[in-house]
Amino acid sequence: MTLLQAGPAVTPPARAGTALARPRRGLLVPALHVVFVAAIVGLWQLASGRWIDPLLVASPSTIATRLGDWLGDGTLWGNLEPTLEALLVGFVIGAVLAFAIAVLFTDVPPLGRFFENYILALGAVPFVALAPLLIIWFGLGLEPKIVVAALTTFCSFFANAYTGLRETSPQLLELGRILHATRWQRHLKIRFWSAMPYLTSGVKQSLPRAAFAVIVIEFLASNKGLGYLITSSGNNLDMPGLFGAVIVLVIVTQGLLYLVRLAEKRLLSWQPQERR
Amino acid sequence: MTMQRETRADDVDEQGSAHTVASPAGAAGQVAAAGIEHVYHSDRGAVTALARTDLVVEPGEFVALVGPSGSGKTTLLNIIAGLLTPAAGTVSISTVPTSTVPIGSGPAGSGTARGSAARGSAAGRPVVGYMTQHDSLLPWRRALANVAFPLELAGVPRPQRLERAAALLERVELAGFGGHFPHQLSGGMRQRVSLARALICRPPVLLLDEPFGALDGVTRLALHKVLTGICNDLGTTVLLVTHDLAEAVSLSDRVLALAPRPGRVVREYPVPRPGGPREVRDIYSEPELIALHNQLRASLFG
Numbered sequence: 001m002t003l004l005q006a007g008p009a010v011t012p013p014a015r016a017g018t019a020l021a022r023p024r025r026g027l028l029v030p031a032l033h034v035v036f037v038a039a040i041v042g043l044w045q046l047a048s049g050r051w052i053d054p055l056l057v058a059s060p061s062t063i064a065t066r067l068g069d070w071l072g073d074g075t076l077w078g079n080l081e082p083t084l085e086a087l088l089v090g091f092v093i094g095a096v097l098a099f100a101i102a103v104l105f106t107d108v109p110p111l112g113r114f115f116e117n118y119i120l121a122l123g124a125v126p127f128v129a130l131a132p133l134l135i136i137w138f139g140l141g142l143e144p145k146i147v148v149a150a151l152t153t154f155c156s157f158f159a160n161a162y163t164g165l166r167e168t169s170p171q172l173l174e175l176g177r178i179l180h181a182t183r184w185q186r187h188l189k190i191r192f193w194s195a196m197p198y199l200t201s202g203v204k205q206s207l208p209r210a211a212f213a214v215i216v217i218e219f220l221a222s223n224k225g226l227g228y229l230i231t232s233s234g235n236n237l238d239m240p241g242l243f244g245a246v247i248v249l250v251i252v253t254q255g256l257l258y259l260v261r262l263a264e265k266r267l268l269s270w271q272p273q274e275r276r
Numbered sequence: 277m278t279m280q281r282e283t284r285a286d287d288v289d290e291q292g293s294a295h296t297v298a299s300p301a302g303a304a305g306q307v308a309a310a311g312i313e314h315v316y317h318s319d320r321g322a323v324t325a326l327a328r329t330d331l332v333v334e335p336g337e338f339v340a341l342v343g344p345s346g347s348g349k350t351t352l353l354n355i356i357a358g359l360l361t362p363a364a365g366t367v368s369i370s371t372v373p374t375s376t377v378p379i380g381s382g383p384a385g386s387g388t389a390r391g392s393a394a395r396g397s398a399a400g401r402p403v404v405g406y407m408t409q410h411d412s413l414l415p416w417r418r419a420l421a422n423v424a425f426p427l428e429l430a431g432v433p434r435p436q437r438l439e440r441a442a443a444l445l446e447r448v449e450l451a452g453f454g455g456h457f458p459h460q461l462s463g464g465m466r467q468r469v470s471l472a473r474a475l476i477c478r479p480p481v482l483l484l485d486e487p488f489g490a491l492d493g494v495t496r497l498a499l500h501k502v503l504t505g506i507c508n509d510l511g512t513t514v515l516l517v518t519h520d521l522a523e524a525v526s527l528s529d530r531v532l533a534l535a536p537r538p539g540r541v542v543r544e545y546p547v548p549r550p551g552g553p554r555e556v557r558d559i560y561s562e563p564e565l566i567a568l569h570n571q572l573r574a575s576l577f578g
Contacts, residue, residue, distance in 0.1 A: 171408070171412035174359060175412045177359060178359065179426045179429050181429050189428075190414070193416045196416065271415070272459040
């Protein structure tokens, strides 16, 4: 009998092993990344002027100089800010709307069954192709970009959110019924968390798509923004400017995705390691 | 306070339960099911899961339901839990007369809770604890927050519900594991957490659907002891569905044998039992219990 009682009353296991292995691995991989990127840039700089015509492909040093100038005279922020603003505002509007509708559809399943296909069909519409129309409606400012970012996010995020909310385990919903959970408690405390892995991957999917859509609108018609910076540099045959703007675009979208992954790591810390 | 009402399948609330919660003084935790029938409809036609069944479980009684699969054990339990609406019949569960008092202000958690008064009423409070073989722990909550979950839904303030959850975790011998996520716990530990969660609102009735079915023998015995101990203290009425006849005999006061096609209660076996607090009994050391076990086996599988 003492054995039975002693069995579960052990102290929680310390997580040895991982604590020892982490620090070394934690430094090694970033160091390798730095070496890799430095090697690529170095090779590029070396090749430029020798094997590559700098008029066709700008060298890293000229790109760096151009980015430095832009940083100094406000060109960089002046064009980065409108793109970021349109992207983030549009993304939030699209994601919130998509989540709200997904909640409504899970709450009233017949509604979901009826309208789901319309929303999925909306996702097949290439919204950037509507650019001329949107510009006639909203002008050249932020608005058409926000609308396109919101629509793109909405379609891509909706599919994830709706699937995630619907996939909630019947056992957990049964628990909610046994415990007399209210409708809001059911959505907020059971379905929302249960859908979390789908929601984070929905953000990871829709954010780059929305960024792409904003840039394309800026290509087509605008006088500000990273997309505008890319096309105007291209039109002036300004290779360092063109490459610089593209590099900034890559860094910014990857930076945003990095923040999303950080948030995801926290939000999904409850999942077993092997599923993350 | 009495809220007896007749309910039939065509007269059910939003939750889909044909449930009555009544509170005649002194009869806390009585379960009465009358004329219950249930039919499952599928593509291949209707299957009678449960033919007309009556069942009364007295307050504080421990009743086991045994029978082969298809005999309607789980169906009956789910109807009593309010998860299924029977095709016919009524279920009534009497609650403690003080059930209008907010859950948060029981003996363990004194002090009145703001906000809990509104939702802690007889209507908002779960009157049954429910536990199945597949633990339905919320995987994103640590053990402590899982145990406290029912209190959270009922609006009990955070410090109070965490205090009570911690005390109950200790009671199921999981002190020190409150910070673990379900996937970091063994199957037996998860069932301990589930048991604690099922009991945290001190429900007058505990419904168990093969809760120990997936556990090894040693773990199962340990959980039997935890279960009987807590139910003795709280005076909980227990309905246990099990396929393990030894478990049924060693734990319960009465065993109901069910048979399939259609599912129904075919016989009732009182378990000879000395007075005093209930204990997990070693059926192999008591000839009466061995005899009962054999009799059950013969009637069910003979």
